Amino acid sequence: xxxxxxxxxxxxxxxxxxxxxxxxxxxxxxxxxxxxxxxxxxxxxxxxxxxxxxxxxxxxxxxxxxxxxxxxxxxxxxxxxxxxxxxxxxxxxxxxxxxxxxxxxxxxxxxxxxxxxxxxxxxxxxxxxxxxxxx
Numbered sequence: 001x002x003x004x005x006x007x008x009x010x011x012x013x014x015x016x017x018x019x020x021x022x023x024x025x026x027x028x029x030x031x032x033x034x035x036x037x038x039x040x041x042x043x044x045x046x047x048x049x050x051x052x053x054x055x056x057x058x059x060x061x062x063x064x065x066x067x068x069x070x071x072x073x074x075x076x077x078x079x080x081x082x083x084x085x086x087x088x089x090x091x092x093x094x095x096x097x098x099x100x101x102x103x104x105x106x107x108x109x110x111x112x113x114x115x116x117x118x119x120x121x122x123x124x125x126x127x128x129x130x131x132x133x134x135x
Contacts, residue, residue: 015039015112019121028121042123054089055082 018029018038029038061074080088095101112126119125 015121015123017121018042018123020123039123043128051086051089055085058085 015035016030016032018035020027020029020038020042029035058074058077058080061078063075065074067073067076077088109130111129113129115125115127117125
């Protein structure tokens with residue numbers, strides 16, 4: 001499924017080491033615990049979408065998809081005015097910041113998708129895709 005979404009050849013990515021440049025100091029992490037910690041820190045820093053990105057993403061959602069158990073469809077999100085979009089975005093951000101997240105949101109599989117440039121153990125050369133498994 002991911003291969004068809006990307007419309008490009010499948011590239012396998014294994015994050016067993018991570019290169020990082022902090023304050024012009026190059027570091028290569030190879031220990032499993034360090035790699036996990038650096039990967040987690042990196043994606044925590046790039047995770048939050050700002051409001052205009054949120055609105056652009058909502059606008060690009062496909063139509064005629066079944067609503068989730070919440071009953072909220074993509075079309076409903078698309079017709080919200082800017083104030084309501086901002087409120088909904090702020091609500092999601094507060095849930096994340098307070099770590100008060102519904103259990104259903106926590107059930108996900110995260111895949112690292114390589115960008116078009118080579119990985120070279122640099123996490124900035126990847127993007128994340130999250131597949132949610134909600135009932």
